[in-house]
Amino acid sequence: MSILVLYADDWRYDTLGVAGNPVVETPVLDELASSGVRFTHNCVTTSICGVSRASLFTGQWMSRHGNRAFRPWKTAWNATYPGALRNSGYFVGHVGKWHNGNIPAGRFDFSRSYYGTHWVRQPGGQRVHVTQKNCDDAIEFLRARPMSKPFCLTVAFFAPHAEDANPAQYLPQPESTELYGRTSVPTPVNATQESFERLPSFIATAKNEGRVRWRWRFDTPAKYQAMMKNYYRLVSEVDAACGRILDELDEQGAASNTLVVFTTDNGYFHGEHGLADKWYPHEESIRVPLIIRDPRMSPRSRGTTTDEITLNVDIAPTILAAAQIDVPESMQGADIGPLYLDDIAPPWREEFFYEHPTLKSTDFIPASEALVRKDWKYIYWPDFDREQLFHLRTDPSEESDVAADPASQAKLQEMRKRFSTLKAAAR
Numbered sequence: 001m002s003i004l005v006l007y008a009d010d011w012r013y014d015t016l017g018v019a020g021n022p023v024v025e026t027p028v029l030d031e032l033a034s035s036g037v038r039f040t041h042n043c044v045t046t047s048i049c050g051v052s053r054a055s056l057f058t059g060q061w062m063s064r065h066g067n068r069a070f071r072p073w074k075t076a077w078n079a080t081y082p083g084a085l086r087n088s089g090y091f092v093g094h095v096g097k098w099h100n101g102n103i104p105a106g107r108f109d110f111s112r113s114y115y116g117t118h119w120v121r122q123p124g125g126q127r128v129h130v131t132q133k134n135c136d137d138a139i140e141f142l143r144a145r146p147m148s149k150p151f152c153l154t155v156a157f158f159a160p161h162a163e164d165a166n167p168a169q170y171l172p173q174p175e176s177t178e179l180y181g182r183t184s185v186p187t188p189v190n191a192t193q194e195s196f197e198r199l200p201s202f203i204a205t206a207k208n209e210g211r212v213r214w215r216w217r218f219d220t221p222a223k224y225q226a227m228m229k230n231y232y233r234l235v236s237e238v239d240a241a242c243g244r245i246l247d248e249l250d251e252q253g254a255a256s257n258t259l260v261v262f263t264t265d266n267g268y269f270h271g272e273h274g275l276a277d278k279w280y281p282h283e284e285s286i287r288v289p290l291i292i293r294d295p296r297m298s299p300r301s302r303g304t305t306t307d308e309i310t311l312n313v314d315i316a317p318t319i320l321a322a323a324q325i326d327v328p329e330s331m332q333g334a335d336i337g338p339l340y341l342d343d344i345a346p347p348w349r350e351e352f353f354y355e356h357p358t359l360k361s362t363d364f365i366p367a368s369e370a371l372v373r374k375d376w377k378y379i380y381w382p383d384f385d386r387e388q389l390f391h392l393r394t395d396p397s398e399e400s401d402v403a404a405d406p407a408s409q410a411k412l413q414e415m416r417k418r419f420s421t422l423k424a425a426a427r
Contacts, residue, residue, distance in 0.1 A: 196274025
């Protein structure tokens, strides 16, 4: 079985038409979901580009793989899914964003690493949009691969990540400018000053990077509309690029024997809590899409959803299990194949440990940790020894911290204890 991983950037769980988003148009990914399975509670264990990518490849929490920013991880290459697959005879490629130090090009059969701007220069000097280049490079890989070998290709799109140094932030292709032109993007109910002020005082400051980037993108209604429409245009461009890559698989007759995974590196605040970007343990930041189309699926599994808690660290062991390759003991995630392949779903996790390091300083991005369940969330801010507790069933926007509520003390103590256990296990 061959493997295709379509991996986008800064794209949260509900930025899909099939997920109920009332504005964004993602017909290709919606169709992929109709022929596969969509995981509605898929999360990342650390919500930032470089660390999350290390977790994708290694199947490990940050605490184990050791990448706390954008540096190479400590895990042996053979214990990553590209390394294990290549050792087993796969033709392995990576195109697009790497973000874990310099890409180890010699460990791939085909590699192209670039990101950071929406328009990039080709070797001949001409400019091309990064999403177009992602697509072109992926198709070049598929056409150049030896047809006698199974392949694994990771297409790491830069979009819809912002071009941080550019005041415009999101720079779609000219042909997308009419898209969403007559649409009004709804403002989130908790994208308010009051919500921002309800955050812990060390987050609710002008210096916090989440607030800085909010001012770049969302501090006026007109700016919010302009930025979100361009963001959604980038999303739709990635969707179209996925379509061209999948069409190439069809034309080659390879689709029926290729595991296709679509997911992203982290979620994204669209102004919720008065913030932009990611990092923190709120739902907007940690929940990401996951769609899997697996040749082994029975017809009854196609077009279904599951709300079990799945994680980015599950992708690597799932890929290796599908390829019938032994999963390295160092991988901490689980093969999620049985959730859609077995007649009776296996017992599954009901919670997970989330972690994020301090970046630069506590003013810039302070560390955060959490115990996450579907009904409750315990957040711990280790730089400040501050606890929070949210009842997600009644407070899905995470606006009412009940950690100090006498009625919540038993739940707080139970979650605090379980948090310590899972934190130790992650290490």
